Amino acid sequence: MSKRTAVYRKEHFNAAHRLHNPAWDDATNQRVFGKCNNPHYHGHNYELVVRLTGTPDPETGFVYDLKVLSDLVREKVTERLDHKNLNLDLPEFRELNPTAENIARVIYEILRPEIEPALDLQVRLYETERNFVDYPVA
Amino acid sequence: MSKRTAVYRKEHFNAAHRLHNPAWDDATNQRVFGKCNNPHYHGHNYELVVRLTGTPDPETGFVYDLKVLSDLVREKVTERLDHKNLNLDLPEFRELNPTAENIARVIYEILRPEIEPALDLQVRLYETERNFVDYPVA
Amino acid sequence: MSKRTAVYRKEHFNAAHRLHNPAWDDATNQRVFGKCNNPHYHGHNYELVVRLTGTPDPETGFVYDLKVLSDLVREKVTERLDHKNLNLDLPEFRELNPTAENIARVIYEILRPEIEPALDLQVRLYETERNFVDYPVA
Amino acid sequence: MSKRTAVYRKEHFNAAHRLHNPAWDDATNQRVFGKCNNPHYHGHNYELVVRLTGTPDPETGFVYDLKVLSDLVREKVTERLDHKNLNLDLPEFRELNPTAENIARVIYEILRPEIEPALDLQVRLYETERNFVDYPVA
């Protein structure tokens, strides 16, 4: 019998952002966030990897149909974030600093209700090839 | 003293397959598996990552000699699967749908008896750069 | 003023094929093409890079709108080849051996009439990360 | 004796931009540039590859010291573009649409006077892994 298996689907989006805490003055924001605080924004090619963990269905051999997962992630996540300014265009980041950690959590919270509870969900977000995060981690 | 360490070896193979459940009629197969059900098959460059977890031998500094692991994976797995039609050429998939989940499990079951029990074994299989699976997952 | 500029768009498709010359007997096919001659086929994740060379339009700054190029390549090429058996499903390969060289030429010949003659066209096709071809080359 | 040799150095920068022709009305900009015209900007992880072609110096074996080239590209190009909004922060793009084609040409024109004339210079710019340009092309 099959043990638990994780399946992964990788998607991407391109977005502008700036790191900024509106509760702080400009000098503090500049000191903490450096060039990431540029008021005119900068941007990234984000790579998003969604992981679902469960047991394959014996009839299909799928933990989750990755074509369906791709369509779900595109509809709920990447169509909302792609070619957007995260600070200005996404209500989730009105009050929340769009660090990779916080973007990953927002994406997790969008997807969690869409996936059946029996499957564990984890999000990996690459801000660059060299900076990335996982959410949540046990 | 050394804690537990995981070592990884990546190998590859190229194979044809189709997704198909012989217990279903053609319309159901087509509806569920879509273009992956093409009766003439399609194919992939599979990337296989084998992970062994244990404690390094104090004399060699190895958890497992990765040259030996590479030779083992080639002999037992990739020479059997490379340039093959998984549905037609591999007895393991006569009755089992060759999804990435099931291929990873079959590879795990081939390798598990070849590796000493003290070492944990996990298989990651990339069907494409954007679709991949891990087996087993705790 | 702008000099000539090349623009590139990368797409992908997954297909099965076998190398086979129907004018030869089986022993010759087996000797020349080895495991690539498997009568049950094998397959690849093909990566296709289309290059257009010309001068940017001063109004748009584009040599060619890469979104339009992506749509064109998907409509004319990858929707026809993706998840197909090149030997059985594509009339172009009834008589033509689907080597990377020949697949690249067939793709070039599909796309050439779709692109204005003032732009030079070249196709790069990756059969694997380690085997690839360019067509045509000056 | 050594023939002509090309040497390459790859650097990166992250920037925001939007595609926009100020001579056009908003409807035309939206129709031509689509989501790339978002007035709030979006962004990319740009990868920049600089190629110099010449003959290796017999004493050093270098066409050009790639450490020196890296420092030059960082000082003249990536420190000016990294974590910037290309439309707002770079005077070169006040009147020039920051397409990949135009960014590559601007980078070429910054670097050309810094490199001895005997060496040919070409710039490749990746806007994403799947969209990229070369400037100039013979």
Next chain:
Amino acid sequence: MSKRTAVYRKEHFNAAHRLHNPAWDDATNQRVFGKCNNPHYHGHNYELVVRLTGTPDPETGFVYDLKVLSDLVREKVTERLDHKNLNLDLPEFRELNPTAENIARVIYEILRPEIEPALDLQVRLYETERNFVDYPVA
């Protein structure tokens, strides 16, 4: 509220090494380590991924500022290992065989005291794209 999150920073260094156990005779070293035992050394482009796991700071949105982590890893690790001969230039490997497993552990032990204890630390080291290790693993 945010759950535990992992953040990753990838750095690199290029080094020479040989695998050798000074307690063994030459024939045993040659038999066990093969061409990795070459007395004149060979080398690698090592890729190092440092993972920290914790809860994001509500004010910054960071588990750890990845720019600070990059500076720390460069100062403490890659400036000491880059363009070095691990066996001859690093006192840590006078008595310890520089396998990937042991290099990862040495890097972990250098970094562990530099990172606050509330954050979990793990090191991944790629010796090549196909051979890599994680330390420690639960």
Next chain:
Amino acid sequence: MSKRTAVYRKEHFNAAHRLHNPAWDDATNQRVFGKCNNPHYHGHNYELVVRLTGTPDPETGFVYDLKVLSDLVREKVTERLDHKNLNLDLPEFRELNPTAENIARVIYEILRPEIEPALDLQVRLYETERNFVDYPVA
């Protein structure tokens, strides 16, 4: 009829080297080559791409059988360079500084007599992902 086509095969080897001109004193070597001059050597994972340009054989559809090219490159090049110290183990670099430019030329000169004259040959050598060379270039 088929136009000229280029075919590529990518191989790899891991080696140690140092940059050093024996005609110079130590201070000059140190000033020019910096940390690449470390007398104890450092090393790289070299990636080698061999390109052959010609017209496909109408019977096979091959410009050159890439399996045969792979075997040739392994026999003549990578088995000689892999896990070696280029300065000490390769007679070609007794008097020649093993820069990427010079290594590419040496590989070209090894392979050129092995390939029929009707086919053009070019070598690309990656010293790192970010530093690479082509030899020869028209």
